Amino acid sequence: MAVDHRFLRTLNTRSLAQQAAVRRATFSPEEAKTLRPFSIWEICSFMFDMAPDTFRKHLSDDPSLPQGQVLTEDGRQRWFSLAEINVLRRKLKVRGKKLLPRRPPGRAFRVAVANFKGGVGKSVVAQHFANACALDGYRVLVIDFDPQATLTHAMGLVEVDEENTVWGVMCRDLYREAARIAASYDRPQDCPYPSGADLPDGVVEIGPRRVDEFIQRTCWPTIDIIPSCANAAFVEFASAQYRAIHPAWTFFLCVDRYLGELPADQYDFVIFDCPPAIGYQSLNATFAADLLYVPTGPGYWEYDSTTSFLGQLSDALADIEEGFGPAARAAGFSAAKSFAAMRLLMTRYEATNELHQSMAEAYRDLFGAVFCEHPIELSRAIEQSGRFQASVYEQDYREMTRETWKRARLSFDRAYAEFRDTAVAAWDAREAALREAS
Numbered sequence: 001m002a003v004d005h006r007f008l009r010t011l012n013t014r015s016l017a018q019q020a021a022v023r024r025a026t027f028s029p030e031e032a033k034t035l036r037p038f039s040i041w042e043i044c045s046f047m048f049d050m051a052p053d054t055f056r057k058h059l060s061d062d063p064s065l066p067q068g069q070v071l072t073e074d075g076r077q078r079w080f081s082l083a084e085i086n087v088l089r090r091k092l093k094v095r096g097k098k099l100l101p102r103r104p105p106g107r108a109f110r111v112a113v114a115n116f117k118g119g120v121g122k123s124v125v126a127q128h129f130a131n132a133c134a135l136d137g138y139r140v141l142v143i144d145f146d147p148q149a150t151l152t153h154a155m156g157l158v159e160v161d162e163e164n165t166v167w168g169v170m171c172r173d174l175y176r177e178a179a180r181i182a183a184s185y186d187r188p189q190d191c192p193y194p195s196g197a198d199l200p201d202g203v204v205e206i207g208p209r210r211v212d213e214f215i216q217r218t219c220w221p222t223i224d225i226i227p228s229c230a231n232a233a234f235v236e237f238a239s240a241q242y243r244a245i246h247p248a249w250t251f252f253l254c255v256d257r258y259l260g261e262l263p264a265d266q267y268d269f270v271i272f273d274c275p276p277a278i279g280y281q282s283l284n285a286t287f288a289a290d291l292l293y294v295p296t297g298p299g300y301w302e303y304d305s306t307t308s309f310l311g312q313l314s315d316a317l318a319d320i321e322e323g324f325g326p327a328a329r330a331a332g333f334s335a336a337k338s339f340a341a342m343r344l345l346m347t348r349y350e351a352t353n354e355l356h357q358s359m360a361e362a363y364r365d366l367f368g369a370v371f372c373e374h375p376i377e378l379s380r381a382i383e384q385s386g387r388f389q390a391s392v393y394e395q396d397y398r399e400m401t402r403e404t405w406k407r408a409r410l411s412f413d414r415a416y417a418e419f420r421d422t423a424v425a426a427w428d429a430r431e432a433a434l435r436e437a438s
Helices: 005-026 040-048 052-061 082-091 122-135 150-154 166-183 201-206 230-245 251-260 280-288 300-330 354-370 380-387 402-437
Strands: 078-080 109-113 140-144 223-226 269-273 291-296 341-346
Touching: 040 052, 040 078, 040 082, 078 082, 082 122, 109 122, 109 280, 109 402, 122 140, 122 150, 122 223, 122 269, 122 291, 122 402, 140 150, 166 201, 166 230, 166 251, 166 280, 230 251, 230 280, 251 280, 251 300, 269 280, 280 300, 291 300, 291 402, 300 354, 341 354, 341 402
Parallel strands: 109 269, 109 291, 140 223, 140 269, 291 341
Antiparallel strands: none
């Protein structure tokens, strides 16, 4: 049997058919993922910090508030959509305080979730943090840089064309940068670099697209996505080709420039799910990010891979700063990169496992305050999040033991709270530095 491209395509076709069957069984009959409603118990316990009876009194006293969907005759089992919850956030107060989350001024805060090692939970962390942000009242844009498209599938998107991925964003940026660089010459024809029709056909076709054309909606009303797909894997090869065609193109700043075109208040958080490699896409995420979040498992090989990742990312950033510094400065950009903060987050942690305890202590000794205090614990609910393409926040606790679901949710809630506090503090510091500089 020859294992050639035809054989691989046969396996791919067979797997895609099974994938479609899983989605039909998992999502709605139309194969479109939908977001479940949330119970009063969930809202009061995990979102509003309010007694259920107090919550019900608010609903009774003010009929103009969203009343949810009544699922029992006594009217006490009510479930609310996220859109209704967000209305309640804007209108209700708890102990005199509004329920809206704190958002520092300025543009959205950007977070790159990255590591070399596959299987350490990058996509799981990105998905759960995005969901937790949305449940906290924030507006989120997620960008899937990984051709495996795990986050894209988890968000319910099935059919994605490669021109709607980060590759399309990079093509658009090359087109615009080529035009800008040519226009900077007194006589554009003297520019030694190509512009317009001299660029590859795909770049020219994508170049004129509007900034919002790459953003797609998800079943979460306050989460949008720039998706990925398997065909986007060729972005690394295409980017190398484009660099050779236009050496003055600062390829590592594409996504940063793209996000700079969005209205500053359109989103609160932008979360990047990076591929398990340092390449053109992950470097774009790196240069656009304010906060670097590095998930890592509790085993030695995850530690080994994380160590390599930190070293090679350092080398890549140093090489770009040295090699592209003059060209970037001449164009009004910077090739020097520093993050407002970074954190290492342990995933798949078992509190009763002595090896995991030892590895956590080793990480803590090595990395100090950079190592997150709260790991993400391994549980049945988290394992099912991959199987059913639904995060712990999306899973209905009635379909399993409530305590199992609650334990998994609390693990992510603690990790998310640490993430949010780190991000908001770094966000404040960023804005203070900008005010001082101005």
